Amino acid sequence: MEITLKIEPDAFEDIQEAIAWYNKKQPGLGESFHREVKESFSNLKVNPYYQIRYDKVRCFPLKKFPFMVHFTFSENRNLILVSAVLNTSRNPNE
DSSP states (O other): OOOEEEEOHHHHHHHHHHHHHHHHHSTTHHHHHHHHHHHHHHHHHHOOOOOEEETTEEEEEOSSSSEEEEEEEETTTTEEEEEEEEESSSOTTO
8 A cells, every 4th residue: 555645744844944034045955955855755655664752753864964854654554644844954943
């Protein structure tokens, strides 16, 4: 059975904000970020068994951008639920 990937609204917003921020820094960079995020989702559907970082949340780091995809995987439902796509270089208090 194929694994389904669902993106929570907060994670979708994280992605959209990062795309806009990168496009302001350099035209086209946001699109590169978006392609890498989509590629990471494809990789997760092949292998969702990344290390559990907290509670039942697993994390997948992007290769070219300082972001980490936070997700849960329900084996019995074959469902990946992406809850956040967070910048690992940003101060969380800002």
